[in-house]
Amino acid sequence: MKTLKVGVIGCGSIARRRHLIEYEANPNVEIVAVCDIVYERAEEMAAKYNAKAFTDYKALLAIEGLDAVSVCLPNNLHAPVSIDALNAGYHVLCEKPMAVSKEEAEKMIQAAEENGKKMMIAHNQRFVSSHQKAKKLIESGEVGKIYSFKTTFGHPGPENWSIDGRGSWFFDKEKAFIGALGDLGVHKSDLIRYLLGDIVEVGAFVETNAKENTEVDDNAVCIVKTEDGVIGTLTASWAYTSGGDNSTVIYGENATLRLEEDPVYSLVVQYSNGEIVNYELDKIQTNEEDGQTNTHVIDHFVNSVIHDTEPLINGEEGMKSLEVILAALESNETKRIISINRKVEVI
Template identity: 75%
Template sequence: MSKVKVGVIGCGSISRRRHLPEYAALENVEIVAVCDSVRARAEEMAEQYGAKAYTDYKELLNDGSIDAISVCLPNYLHAPVSIDSLNAGKHVLCEKPMATSKEEAEAMIAAAKANHKKLMIAHNQRFVSSHVKAKAILDSGELGKVYSFRTTFGHPGPEAWSIDGRESWFFNKEQAFIGALGDLGVHKSDLIRYLLGEVVEVGSFVETNAKENTEVDDNAVTLLKMANGAIGTLTASWAYVRYGDNSTVIYAENGVLRLEDDPEYSLIVEYKNGETVKYALDKIQTNEEGGQTTTHVMENFINSIINDTEPPIPGEEGMKSLQVILAALESNASKQFIKL
């Protein structure tokens, strides 16, 4: 087929650092439109990528030549804009968390089905080399039964990342709905589901104790019980003040898997018999300078359109990963464990 014509809605940091440059690097993609409520941002990106600038996304959706949309907006807009885009006959790649409720997520999935369009959620952790290799090792059965795990994603906060700094929507409860848990925690709930299967029970402490003048969470520690019997912790934080931590450690019958837990080797397998295998793989993506490796998200999304296959992270998967995070909020509010 000819090139996939893409429109990107939202010209903040995630589109500037991820979506736009990664689409531009694909030979089978043409970026034809960009949209942002701040006209100068839309025009800047339009000029950079040879696209048309819009300030109203509904006008952009009227362009019948556009095949696919990236939704790179504040969390509360993910569902409505994705649904409008699907109803306009476009395939949709939506940033995470896909929605602010299960009902919104279900409505997105229904819109994709009704319009026979692809809906993919931008969970990039599944495409990280160490995570792909770890899944192959786990699926092979060589480590035996998984007993326990810990997975974390933390950094100093979105102030340095967001185009609006400390004034960013990330800190506005109405626009963000959820803080570190939605920004970072949902990536890890998606990863742990990818590696170990479904989550069946959730307990959590969710706090706002590091950032001032905000109601969104900035520190969360969550207990997860998996369908396979493994138990572990998932932590999300905007208070790791010096460096980011994006590591996962899995403790199994015949050894320990260390993912992104060592500065040099992105995957280390420590076997019970004393043997250690260190894998030097592509590094996980970071938002720090020099960390700009590809996420493979845009590439996988575009391939699913061209080949007419199901996206690797369809709406149903995004919803299951979101539900773990919604259960963590519910657990913290009720002070009870929540069954999924």
């Protein structure tokens, strides 16, 4: 089997805790280059993974023998750097949210198609064991008709995780464009789409009330409706100061599914007849030191390249999940329910 030679652009926390670790663990991958505008960070990672260090991503893209790159940069750079990498002839794994606008996302998709390269967006919620089990239960009909749901992703904020702490680009609106909604909420829009189908209408309250000296959102509550008429709430927050919440509850005709809500059982199924089934599955990934389990994102991307298969979260999927978040911002600004399909306001 061919060894995939990869480069990682951006040597911050997501690269260090996810991409580089998981690439190194994959026997079919060789990390050949890393890049960061902070030379010391690039040098540190290059030494650790026996790779070549760069401070200019275009210089990295110019080296010979490279097959694929991970784009682990501030949100405003996702699209331009991914497009440059695709045009240079490389497969791309891009961090979420894939872009800061639908137009940027469309250009990324076009670049991947024109160059015949794979592009995957690094959403990891679809690979979580409890989420995959829930999808099987729903698709089998065991849960019955789905009525409603609530999904939440919240933690104390990126200052506790980012390599730059409170001075991180996460809080710089020009670089981040969006706060908790883009950091956490887009993961949940992708999960709900995976479990229950596309989201077609969004209403939202989006606030900045927990973090000082920033214009990006840190609290958002959205009401969303799927194309099948299922309604529910999606919450994203950087204000959960005493811990985190990455749970989802799905209310169905025959059962309620509680995902990542119980500290022991990743999935709890409460049937309408009173029966309760507890599933002790692989834990969901967290930002804590003991939560650094394999996200399976890297392995899936590598397999899609080596075996020439379509990634589960390709550009189209990434864009659809992004559109939900963009609609939430528009809803908050206009104080209206936003239709994603028709692109018109619903009064």
